[in-house]
Amino acid sequence: MPDKVVYRDVSGSDFKEGMRHLAASVTVITVAHNGKKDGLTATATCAVSAEPPQLLVCVNKEAGAHDLIQEEGVFGVNVLARDQEDIAKRFAGIDGADRIDRYSLGVWTKIATGAPILEGALASFDCQVAESMTVGTHSIFIGRIVGINFRPGPPLIYGDAQFTGLSIPL
Numbered sequence: 001m002p003d004k005v006v007y008r009d010v011s012g013s014d015f016k017e018g019m020r021h022l023a024a025s026v027t028v029i030t031v032a033h034n035g036k037k038d039g040l041t042a043t044a045t046c047a048v049s050a051e052p053p054q055l056l057v058c059v060n061k062e063a064g065a066h067d068l069i070q071e072e073g074v075f076g077v078n079v080l081a082r083d084q085e086d087i088a089k090r091f092a093g094i095d096g097a098d099r100i101d102r103y104s105l106g107v108w109t110k111i112a113t114g115a116p117i118l119e120g121a122l123a124s125f126d127c128q129v130a131e132s133m134t135v136g137t138h139s140i141f142i143g144r145i146v147g148i149n150f151r152p153g154p155p156l157i158y159g160d161a162q163f164t165g166l167s168i169p170l
């Protein structure tokens, strides 16, 4: 039996409580613009198509990186490994560090567009914005993938409001 059943007038808190159960890989979306770098932790990242290679990200319009992605037309998506929880917390702004220090954790490089790419991420996708649309509080950016890195390893997962990993033998 569910703890709570809501058929209409779904509130923002109902939405968030329901979405807690949508466990997902944790990514860091990055952007660099005129010497300024920004980024955010995101789970709303999804594959779109292999031909052409595209993915999508949903970014809150209030996030510092949002307008930079719009202006620069590029972004990076870095899929975090199980041992990169500290980076996830840093880019979510929940570890108490100054936002100016976001890039002081980890080693950052570039591939094609100049968007920051995290060395040691399980996968990094370097993207040019192909399309975008505004949906409520967020923008959906469709990224055409123009550079890619990947390696094997266990992913960092966010589910039930906590960082965790897959419970399979590594």
Ligand SMILES: Cc1cc2nc3c(=O)[nH]c(=O)nc-3n(C[C@H](O)[C@H](O)[C@H](O)COP(=O)(O)O)c2cc1C
Pocket (backbone or CB within 6 Å): 026, 039, 040, 041, 042, 043, 044, 045, 058, 059, 060, 062, 063, 064, 065, 091, 092, 093, 099, 158
């Ligand atoms: C696990 C996790 C997943 C998140 N997913 C998203 C997301 O998909 N899109 C988004 O806009 N914010 C997401 N956030 C929130 C941002 O990481 C957070 O608001 C960040 O501080 C935004 O950057 P800002 O400090 O520049 O506003 C997520 C946070 C966490 C902890």
